[in-house]
Amino acid sequence: MDKILIKNINIFAYHGVFEKEKKEGQLFRVSAELYLSVRKAAQKDDINLAVNYAEVAELIENVVTREKCDLIETVAENIASEILIGFEAIEGVKIKVSKPNAPIDLDFEDVAVEVERKKHTVLLGLGSNLGDREKYIRTAVDQLGKDDYIKVLKVSGMIETEPYGPVEQPDFMNAAVLIETLYTPDELLSVTSDIEQDAGRERIIHWGPRTLDIDILLYDEEIISSEKLIIPHKEMHLRDFVLRPAEEIAPFMMHPVFKKNIRTLMEELSAEAENAAEPYFDKSYKIVDELCINENSKVVYAGVPGAYAEMAVHKFFGDDVKVYNVKSFDDIVNDVINKKADYGVIPIENSSAGFVSGNYDIIRNSGVVIVAEVVLDIEHSLLGLPSAGIEDIKKVYSHAQGIMQCKEFIDKNGFTAVSVNNTAAAAKKIRDDNNPANAAIASERAAELYGLKVLAKGINTSNDNSTKFVIVTKDKVALKDADSISLCFKTAHKVGALFNIMKHFNSNGLNMTSIESRPSLRKKWQYYFYVTFDGRITDKNVMKALGEIAAETDEMDILGTY
Numbered sequence: 001m002d003k004i005l006i007k008n009i010n011i012f013a014y015h016g017v018f019e020k021e022k023k024e025g026q027l028f029r030v031s032a033e034l035y036l037s038v039r040k041a042a043q044k045d046d047i048n049l050a051v052n053y054a055e056v057a058e059l060i061e062n063v064v065t066r067e068k069c070d071l072i073e074t075v076a077e078n079i080a081s082e083i084l085i086g087f088e089a090i091e092g093v094k095i096k097v098s099k100p101n102a103p104i105d106l107d108f109e110d111v112a113v114e115v116e117r118k119k120h121t122v123l124l125g126l127g128s129n130l131g132d133r134e135k136y137i138r139t140a141v142d143q144l145g146k147d148d149y150i151k152v153l154k155v156s157g158m159i160e161t162e163p164y165g166p167v168e169q170p171d172f173m174n175a176a177v178l179i180e181t182l183y184t185p186d187e188l189l190s191v192t193s194d195i196e197q198d199a200g201r202e203r204i205i206h207w208g209p210r211t212l213d214i215d216i217l218l219y220d221e222e223i224i225s226s227e228k229l230i231i232p233h234k235e236m237h238l239r240d241f242v243l244r245p246a247e248e249i250a251p252f253m254m255h256p257v258f259k260k261n262i263r264t265l266m267e268e269l270s271a272e273a274e275n276a277a278e279p280y281f282d283k284s285y286k287i288v289d290e291l292c293i294n295e296n297s298k299v300v301y302a303g304v305p306g307a308y309a310e311m312a313v314h315k316f317f318g319d320d321v322k323v324y325n326v327k328s329f330d331d332i333v334n335d336v337i338n339k340k341a342d343y344g345v346i347p348i349e350n351s352s353a354g355f356v357s358g359n360y361d362i363i364r365n366s367g368v369v370i371v372a373e374v375v376l377d378i379e380h381s382l383l384g385l386p387s388a389g390i391e392d393i394k395k396v397y398s399h400a401q402g403i404m405q406c407k408e409f410i411d412k413n414g415f416t417a418v419s420v421n422n423t424a425a426a427a428k429k430i431r432d433d434n435n436p437a438n439a440a441i442a443s444e445r446a447a448e449l450y451g452l453k454v455l456a457k458g459i460n461t462s463n464d465n466s467t468k469f470v471i472v473t474k475d476k477v478a479l480k481d482a483d484s485i486s487l488c489f490k491t492a493h494k495v496g497a498l499f500n501i502m503k504h505f506n507s508n509g510l511n512m513t514s515i516e517s518r519p520s521l522r523k524k525w526q527y528y529f530y531v532t533f534d535g536r537i538t539d540k541n542v543m544k545a546l547g548e549i550a551a552e553t554d555e556m557d558i559l560g561t562y
């Protein structure tokens with residue numbers, strides 16, 4: 001960039017922290033580098049197109065002599081901002097203020113402060129959906145224009161848009177404003193927040209209605225990610241109502257992360273919207289206030305009495321239902337599908353050992369529907385014959401999950417672990433086999449039921465050990481206030497396949513809480529993904545995300561909402 005240099009203007013003034021400096025004054029020396037383009041003035045040799053450096057020098061003298069400051073930092077800062085405000089053509093400045101006779105009791109040549117400041121180009125997005133929406137936006141633009149450190153360069157027209165996100169609310173009015181400013185991003189944020197406050201906006205509901213919202217979309221080509229500020233604005237590239245007005249006033253402004261200008265981002269978004277999927281809602285789901293549970297309800301779990309699954313049944317259903325047990329998880333879903341049971345209870349994930357392998361597959365293949373979940377604290381014990389001591393034990397039996405959850409204890413004691421169908425079935429086996437060298441990993445309740453002795457308690461590796469069980473039924477019902485959804489889909493074995501689906505959770509503001517991948521068993525390296533995320537099945541953003549995912553996957557099933 002071209003520059004004009006003004007060197008060492010000597011000015012007598014009264015700056016300093018000491019009384020004497022303010023009273024008697026001293027010499028200050030100011031140098032300025034002015035960054036601008038001199039090309040037009042040079043080509044035409046025309047003083048009217050040039051910056052008059054005599055005027056700049058005069059301004060400098062004026063600022064230095066106008067008031068008494070403690071610090072030469074302040075003097076330099078004031079000079080920089082006044083030049084930038086006063087001279088449109090000057091884009092940046094470097095100002096050096098020195099104080100050759102500063103009060104330092106040593107032999108020295110000079111003390112100086114040098115600051116470099118420039119004008120920043122900033123794109124703002126404004127929105128309002130309460131009260132006199134247009135007036136809120138117009139007032140905000142006026143307020144911006146009145147600030148000495150801001151110059152409003154362009155204001156877009158206003159567009160009316162439907163609200164984005166899960167909250168029911170009135171339509172928005174949106175606009176974009178291009179400004180030039182001397183503020184840093186943080187300073188600008190506090191200016192825009194003050195303007196929002198003036199408009200009476202309170203941040204009560206995230207995504208909710210607001211009298212005025214001002215977002216800093218782009219700040220030069222800076223990338224900022226702090227607790228208070230993310231620039232470029234995180235979702236601007238996904239929002240038509242942000243890009244459309246922005247394109248009108250700043251089509252070529254660059255998005256520094258995507259390295260694309262606003263016009264390209266707008267074109268890409270429009271193309272995407274053209275191919276957009278229909279929102280997805282499975283009409284066969286019946287939304288109910290509560291589940292139909294009474295003393296005739298039949299509930300099935302896998303294992304034998306004393307199993308954790310049995311405790312989960314009672315934790316969720318209480319004691320006034322008819323509970324029975326089957327051997328395997330497959331038997332549960334068969335009984336539910338054949339209406340032998342109204343509900344089944346299936347363990348799905350443990351907090352320390354992870355997913356209960358294959359249970360999502362069983363749910364998907366059978367077509368049962370998840371309607372609720374229950375989380376049970378799991379405390380495992382080592383159970384042996386009444387005559388046995390811990391030193392006699394060589395082999396331990398449990399469900400594979402129980403073995404995983406107690407791996408440290410098993411390894412430390414050098415036990416051989418054998419997996420069986422269920423923790424309580426392991427306890428029963430210890431009793432039936434009557435071998436003092438064998439023990440089970442199961443609940444204390446199982447010890448009581450099968451007449452075993454608790455040889456060690458709380459043997460699980462993590463002392464915060466819980467298992468999540470899901471409640472399944474045959475009919476597609478969803479509780480009205482269910483706020484979690486489990487989904488299954490199959491992706492192709494190609495680059496970016498999963499990423500392309502995951503992005504729909506992000507773009508629709510949905511929080512995923514778990515994901516498990518399982519081989520499809522149809523084709524090598526092809527997977528089913530089981531995803532659980534927070535959201536209500538009737539929310540607009542959920543239906544939109546599901547529509548987008550359904551359009552991009554070979555198969556998509558909702559396993560339930562709970």
Ligand SMILES: O=C(O)C(=O)C[C@]1(C(=O)O)C=C[C@@H](O)C=C1
Nearest residue numbers: 307308309347399401422423467
């Ligand atoms: O219900 C039981 O006791 C089981 O053996 C099953 C199961 C499971 O599959 O996760 C249940 C809870 C515990 O996490 C360990 C085992």
